[in-house]
Amino acid sequence: MKSIINKIFNNKKNLGQKFYLFKEIKEKFPIEKIFKSISEFSDTSEIRYVGGCVRKIINNEIVDDIDLATNLNPEQVIECLKKNNINYYETGINHGTLTAIINEKKFEITSLRKDVFTDGRHAKVQFSDNWHEDSSRRDFTINCIYSDIDGNLFDPFNGKKDLENGKLNFIGDPETRIKEDYLRILRYIRFFLNYSNKEHDFKIKKIIKQNINGVINLSNERLIDELKKLVLSKGFLKIYKDQFCLEIILLIFPQLKNIRIFNSMNNYAIKNYYSKDFIFLLSLMIIDETDNTDYFLYKFNLSNRDKQRINFLKNIFSKSIIPNTFSEMNLWKIFYYNGKNNLDDMINFQIFKSKKIDNKLIKLSEYFNLHNQPVFPIKAKNIMEKYNLKENKHLGQKLKEIENIWVNNSFKISEEEIEKVVKN
Numbered sequence: 001m002k003s004i005i006n007k008i009f010n011n012k013k014n015l016g017q018k019f020y021l022f023k024e025i026k027e028k029f030p031i032e033k034i035f036k037s038i039s040e041f042s043d044t045s046e047i048r049y050v051g052g053c054v055r056k057i058i059n060n061e062i063v064d065d066i067d068l069a070t071n072l073n074p075e076q077v078i079e080c081l082k083k084n085n086i087n088y089y090e091t092g093i094n095h096g097t098l099t100a101i102i103n104e105k106k107f108e109i110t111s112l113r114k115d116v117f118t119d120g121r122h123a124k125v126q127f128s129d130n131w132h133e134d135s136s137r138r139d140f141t142i143n144c145i146y147s148d149i150d151g152n153l154f155d156p157f158n159g160k161k162d163l164e165n166g167k168l169n170f171i172g173d174p175e176t177r178i179k180e181d182y183l184r185i186l187r188y189i190r191f192f193l194n195y196s197n198k199e200h201d202f203k204i205k206k207i208i209k210q211n212i213n214g215v216i217n218l219s220n221e222r223l224i225d226e227l228k229k230l231v232l233s234k235g236f237l238k239i240y241k242d243q244f245c246l247e248i249i250l251l252i253f254p255q256l257k258n259i260r261i262f263n264s265m266n267n268y269a270i271k272n273y274y275s276k277d278f279i280f281l282l283s284l285m286i287i288d289e290t291d292n293t294d295y296f297l298y299k300f301n302l303s304n305r306d307k308q309r310i311n312f313l314k315n316i317f318s319k320s321i322i323p324n325t326f327s328e329m330n331l332w333k334i335f336y337y338n339g340k341n342n343l344d345d346m347i348n349f350q351i352f353k354s355k356k357i358d359n360k361l362i363k364l365s366e367y368f369n370l371h372n373q374p375v376f377p378i379k380a381k382n383i384m385e386k387y388n389l390k391e392n393k394h395l396g397q398k399l400k401e402i403e404n405i406w407v408n409n410s411f412k413i414s415e416e417e418i419e420k421v422v423k424n
Helices: 004-010 017-027 034-037 054-057 074-083 131-136 159-164 174-180 183-194 202-217 218-233 236-242 243-252 259-263 267-275 278-286 291-297 304-317 328-353 359-369 380-387 395-406 415-423
Strands: 047-050 067-069 087-092 097-102 106-110 113-118 123-127 151-152
Touching: 017 054, 034 047, 034 074, 034 097, 034 106, 047 054, 047 183, 054 067, 054 159, 074 087, 074 097, 113 131, 174 183, 174 202, 183 218, 183 236, 183 243, 202 243, 236 243, 236 259, 243 259, 259 278, 259 395, 267 328, 278 291, 278 304, 278 328, 278 359, 291 304, 291 359, 304 328, 380 395, 380 415, 395 415
Parallel strands: 067 106
Antiparallel strands: 047 067, 087 097, 097 106, 113 123
């Protein structure tokens, strides 16, 4: 039997017309098995949706991931998952988080907890079975809304009301919340741009500025992850209209020198902004004619693939563009030597940079997307057999010369041209 305290705390509020959206989640995600496995563990065990997915449903947004909270400790959660043949891995076991996997869908399950020590970067937690304790340690009221599988809300700090009124409120004392984890400064910017329709509270602005130096204590991985969430969020393009948010972002990421590019994008770029990924959008903000890009890549630990993409664009756009850079022939060469993805980045970078819509480049982008990367048809083995040559560095040089002729002749070459190179 559920405890009387929890029954009082729960204060169930039905979502009314949004109730069907929780039904859609059950249809879209294989979530019922997890709810069932936790709920049947004992008479008092509970599991609820929490955070982003509840916030997004209330705000009529697309739900793309599911976070869950439970009053079981991590060992008990593992026992439930194993018993019900649900695969999982330990995402952050020290903080009570496991990731369950069903039909290739991932669900983060976190045990209720309270902070016993924080230093602005790390937190030492103690697991709890008290929903109010867990809610009290969260950052904003709009992120502190729980729900059972049927859409009954558990909303101890009136986050639903704040969300509907476009108000971003910290839970408890704002400065205490920020000093517990300085990443909350960036999270404030993201949630304010996405959900607030009010002016910044003067006291909040003062507290954030007074504590901005605390951000240096955060890992670069956490900073770049939060920047990614911000840049890809629906409210990011409003940042140039909010001088406080813009000021804070540039204090934390001074390398985003071109962030104001989003203030003057052409209509095509605006329309296609959310079809682009974070690395492309980041490139637009950091590439200039200085060593700014190199410093950003030195400071933040991006993957080698992401660094390659950014450096490819930097090598083209950190200097003046020569006249035939975007000629069709040159783009075919880029396509062959660098691949479709780099070519697409290059063309779209120029399109996004332009204040006017460049229809020629748009058509070229569409044109190349319909084609496959050219494949050099001449193999060393063929040359060796036909002309009785041995494998050595001279063969490699001749093959490279043949390739250059093939590329410069629109990917065509005759037998006579090949023979001339081989016998020269």
